[in-house]
Amino acid sequence: MTAHTLAGALADDGRRRIFAAIVLGATSAAQVAERTGLPARVVLTGVRRLTDAGLVAGADGALTADEASLRAAARDSRPADNADPAADPVLRTFLRGDVLVGLPAQPKRRRVLLTHIAERSFEPGARYPERAVDEALKAWCAAGGSDHATLRRYLVDEQLLTRAHGIYQRP
Structure with a gap:
């Protein structure tokens, strides 16, 4: 049925x-x-x-x-695990469109959210100065769910971005 x-x-x-x-x-x-x-x-x-x-x-x-x-x-009728990312319950909870409304406290949920943000904001292998990273992340933080510096730090901590001499890169 x-x-x-x-x-x-x-x-x-x-x-x-x-x-x-x-x-x-x-x-x-x-x-x-x-x-x-x-x-x-x-x-x-x-x-x-x-x-x-x-x-x-x-x-x-x-x-x-x-x-x-x-x-x-x-x-x-439940969505498949490989369904559209917008259907992910973590993303539905913490994002409104492309704006972050909060950060999950649980590390696994935070990782899902950060992976989504990294994939949408940065090309793999491209090099970004800190100012460009900040500008990309500020758009996600427009609703005040977090600040861009915290988001940048989490992305580096989770190894979704690497940092060397003020240049960031998505592996």
Whole structure:
């Protein structure tokens, strides 16, 4: 079941009422009709649509919510680990667009954020004077989530930038 299928199945008010009645214990179309006040024909059509979508199971005539199908849909809708960087929860938490709103305290999360900033700001192998590094990092710090000097120090400490004689380079 996809999110689109789920949304389509529950887009109708009548089907939502039918699904709610089943979740709350109605096990037959007659019980669903009684609890929802919907005509039997509407209930039967709604149950069929919910069953086709994978929300309802009708084993042995007893209607139940298909919890396994719902769990699978929730699991399958999660973004993959190699998804777009903007989908990374660390980046979503600490960035607004290309502006830093804070620095994570946890080193692993901070490393994810710093790697993103280094990749977006500096070309590998290019040499940058300190002033150019500061200017690139000031843009990230516009919201006051950190200052450019702290960010520069973290990038060097994490070896995402190297420093020699006032010249910085991304390895």
